[in-house]
Amino acid sequence: MKFLIVGLGNIGAEYHHTRHNIGFDVADALAVKHNVSFNSDRLADVATVRWKGKILVIIKPTTYMNLSGRAVKYWMDKEKIPAENMMVILDELALPLTTLRIRPGGSDAGHNGLKSIQEAIATNQYPRLRFGIGNDFPKGRQVDYVLGRWNEKEEPVVRQKIDKCVEVIESFATIGLPRTMNNYNNLTFPL
Template identity: 80%
Template sequence: MKYLIVGLGNIGEEYRHTRHNIGFDVADAFVKKHEGRFELDRLADVATVKWKGKVFVVIKPTTYMNLSGKAVKYWMDKEKIPVEQMLVIVDELALPLTTNRLRSGGSDAGHNGLKSIQELIGTNQFPRLRFGIGNDFPKGRQVDFVLGKWTAKEEPVVLQKIDSCVEVIESFAAAGIARTMNTYNTLTFPL
């Protein structure tokens, strides 16, 4: 069984460890845990890791967020991975920082990365792990918030949630999406 794990983010030092780049941070944590290594390849940094008889092709698109679909479509086709065996990790304003949500599909909710993937693969029915970042910003400051760094108060819960996301990826492959949703969607991470 082969899986495509997609961490969404933007390339460039100025975006490193921002809220919008949490997909990259989760992908990094998963690959590090399984002793893999990213290498620059076509449209993405790519790592291949093996775990319990399964192969994970992990990508961090180098296309910038709003063109993420180009990388996703290329790697899905190249590796012949069906849409239900892909998992996209994405930041989510509509969820509080204390939660994550695994979903089998749904709208892009205004997220340019999800929108691009949807357009290029022709469906919104693909698994995504939504990492709650909250929406604690003044009116008109959404971009600054999303592209901002975590606060000192937020960092411990972010690290806990990244570890949980790594477990979600493993469970998604080992137990399937329904059981993984039942186990992980009810968790809350106190601030």
């Protein structure tokens, strides 16, 4: 069984560890846990985990967020991985920092990375792991907030949630999406 794990983010030092790059941070944590490294490849940095009879192809698109679909489509086709065996990890403004949500599909909800993926693979039915980042910003400052770094108070919960996301991905690959959703969707992380 082969899975495509897609961490969404933007390349470049200025985006490193920002709220919008949480998908990259989760992908990095998964690679570290399984002692694998990323290599630059076509449209993405790629690492492969072989674990419990599963193969997890982890990608961090190097196309920038708005063109993530190009990398996703390429790696789905190259590795012959169906949409239901893909999990996309992304930042989610509509969820508080204290939550994670796993969904089997749905709209892009204005997220440019999801919009690009949906256009590239012609479906919105693929699992996604939405990492709540909250929406604690003044009117008109959304871009600054999303592209900003975590504050000192947020850091411990962010680290805890990243570790939990790694568990979610492993669970998805071993026991499937429905049971993973049941096990993780109601968790809250104290601030």
